[in-house]
Amino acid sequence: MKKKAILVLLITAYLLSVFSINVFASDFPDMPRTHKNYVAVSDLVKKGVIAGYDDGYFRPEREITRTEFCALMARTLGYSKDTYVFENVPFTDVKEGYWGEAYISFCYERGLVNGMGNDEFWPAAKVTMEQAVKMAVCAIGKEDEALRINGEKWYDGYVETAKAYNLYYKVDGETGVPAIRSDIAQVVYNMIETGLMEEEDEKDSEDEIIIDDSTEDAEDDTEAEEEDPIPPEIRVAYKEKNFLNVKTILIDAGHNYSGRDTGAENRELGLKEEDITWRIADKLRDCLEDMGYNVVMTRDKITDSIANTSVVESLQARVDLGHQALADLFISIHCNAGGGSGTEVYCFSRKSYAGTFANIVQKNIVTNTELYDRGVKTANFFVIQNTLMPAILIETGFIDNLKDAKILASEEGQYSIAQAVANAVAEYDSMENSDFVQSIAEEISTEE
Ligand SMILES: [Zn+2]
Numbered sequence: 001m002k003k004k005a006i007l008v009l010l011i012t013a014y015l016l017s018v019f020s021i022n023v024f025a026s027d028f029p030d031m032p033r034t035h036k037n038y039v040a041v042s043d044l045v046k047k048g049v050i051a052g053y054d055d056g057y058f059r060p061e062r063e064i065t066r067t068e069f070c071a072l073m074a075r076t077l078g079y080s081k082d083t084y085v086f087e088n089v090p091f092t093d094v095k096e097g098y099w100g101e102a103y104i105s106f107c108y109e110r111g112l113v114n115g116m117g118n119d120e121f122w123p124a125a126k127v128t129m130e131q132a133v134k135m136a137v138c139a140i141g142k143e144d145e146a147l148r149i150n151g152e153k154w155y156d157g158y159v160e161t162a163k164a165y166n167l168y169y170k171v172d173g174e175t176g177v178p179a180i181r182s183d184i185a186q187v188v189y190n191m192i193e194t195g196l197m198e199e200e201d202e203k204d205s206e207d208e209i210i211i212d213d214s215t216e217d218a219e220d221d222t223e224a225e226e227e228d229p230i231p232p233e234i235r236v237a238y239k240e241k242n243f244l245n246v247k248t249i250l251i252d253a254g255h256n257y258s259g260r261d262t263g264a265e266n267r268e269l270g271l272k273e274e275d276i277t278w279r280i281a282d283k284l285r286d287c288l289e290d291m292g293y294n295v296v297m298t299r300d301k302i303t304d305s306i307a308n309t310s311v312v313e314s315l316q317a318r319v320d321l322g323h324q325a326l327a328d329l330f331i332s333i334h335c336n337a338g339g340g341s342g343t344e345v346y347c348f349s350r351k352s353y354a355g356t357f358a359n360i361v362q363k364n365i366v367t368n369t370e371l372y373d374r375g376v377k378t379a380n381f382f383v384i385q386n387t388l389m390p391a392i393l394i395e396t397g398f399i400d401n402l403k404d405a406k407i408l409a410s411e412e413g414q415y416s417i418a419q420a421v422a423n424a425v426a427e428y429d430s431m432e433n434s435d436f437v438q439s440i441a442e443e444i445s446t447e448e
Contacts, residue, residue: 028058035060036170037182040189049075050185060182063433067100068239069127069184070113073135074106076188077197091121093349095385097228098123099235112138117444120351124243125440126178126433130155133162133175136187140165140196162187165194178433229316230388234323238388243353244436246329246429248294250322252383253281254334254393256305261314264337266399271409273335273399278302280396280414281333287422296325315382322387329357329428330391331421332383335399335408342372342404346379346393354390356431356439361392361424368420369407371397394421 031041031052041058044050050072052058064072079102086105088096094104100123107113112135115121130153137146137158142165149157155175162168167190173183191197255263255274263273278299285295298306298318307317322330336344345362347354358376366373374395384391396417397404407413431439 028052031058031060037186040186043189044185062181063126063178064181065124066127067104067123069132070107071100071103072188073112074103079106091115091119093120093352094123099239120349122351124353128177129173129179130175132179132184132187134158136167136191137161140191140194166190229320230323237326243390244431246425248325248327249288250296250325250327250330251281251284252298252318252332253278254332256308256314257303259305259308261311264335264399266405269405271399271405275302276335276408277333280417283415283418284421287418288425291426296321296327318383319386327389330387330389332393334393334395335397336395337398337400341398341401342374343397344374344395345376346381346384348384350378351440351443354392356436357390357428358392360427361421364420364424365417368416371407
């Protein structure tokens with residue numbers, strides 16, 4: 001009896017294992033067959049459109065960014081890395097070389113996305129249910145129908161049209177909040193099921209490859225590969241990051257102690273920008289380490305110079321250090337010069353994690369010191385433009401203004417600035433995604 005029972009068990013176990021390996025290629029522990037979106041997820045995994053995480057989980061409750069959704073849609077619509085040739089997209093916050101650039105371009109070209117206004121795309125913002133539904137409605141060629149429906153909200157027509165074409169089948173997500181992976185997979189699956197999608201015409205994509213001279217092409221490829229200073233595994237790591245969860249901070253003490261990239265000077269008072277930036281950076285390091293953060297410095301000692309051959313190389317080396325450390329925030333510290341007074345904080349885009357962080361830093365420095373409030377500004381400075389993490393550049397004060405210079409040169413002033421920035425990190429780090437969405441909404445209403 002016992003032997004028989006064991007044999008039955010063994011056969012059952014064997015059959016189950018064969019069954020699950022061959023039939024259910026996508027068995028995620030958190031995506032059981034009883035899950036309402038199981039079929040949709042399994043199908044998309046098989047098609048290579050969506051994947052689980054390296055640890056074998058699918059994380060159905062997880063939210064995804066607008067860029068990740070573009071990637072998903074592009075793959076569903078037949079995007080191919082080898083044949084798709086893209087132009088730069090017209091969004092100021094999609095930096096050249098950004099991992100999702102081609103996907104966004106692909107969706108933009110097909111009229112599935114058109115940004116958030118003001119030439120911005122918000123690549124790292126979470127995709128909301130209505131945004132996902134809108135893209136799906138456009139992808140099945142039914143946007144005209146959606147636009148004919150008048151509603152209170154911009155997306156009412158899209159939602160109604162989506163329901164009419166069954167895109168909401170087994171989807172629970174509500175509008176106005178970020179959509180979760182299992183719902184998104186279901187929307188995409190439903191979209192495929194309509195059979196209305198305009199698949200990529202194979203002839204068209206063949207036309208896109210124009211081979212003039214194979215040697216020239218090969219050279220171009222090598223050049224393009226050399227141009228990206230960010231290793232692919234680092235791009236992948238950043239893709240998975242939650243930027244509201246801060247662990248590691250890169251502190252960049254602006255300029256070098258000597259060589260080409262030295263900073264501004266106040267000869268009368270004997271002050272050098274590169275010394276002041278390091279002194280503030282060093283105090284900021286202490287504050288942040290006391291709070292339990294992991295800190296990486298571009299200049300460890302005041303006499304350090306980094307990649308001293310040219311200014312660009314020095315700046316690139318600072319950015320590289322941040323990426324290598326997989327830093328969650330990049331804080332570059334500088335002093336202003338050239339007539340004026342007060343503090344200003346720069347970010348690449350206001351409606352971004354960096355913009356939100358910049359606002360907190362600016363507010364804190366102005367509150368903590370006697371420095372005049374010049375506000376948060378945008379610019380395409382090297383270190384804030386070429387970084388994958390939220391990056392800001394602080395022009396703490398004017399080295400050539402007497403009032404500012406006194407603050408910048410004093411231990412007390414330096415400490416006040418450092419403490420203000422450290423508190424800003426903690427404040428930013430404690431934000432929930434809903435706070436971030438709210439801060440972006442406020443940013444938009446201030447602009448109007
Ligand atoms: Zn500077």
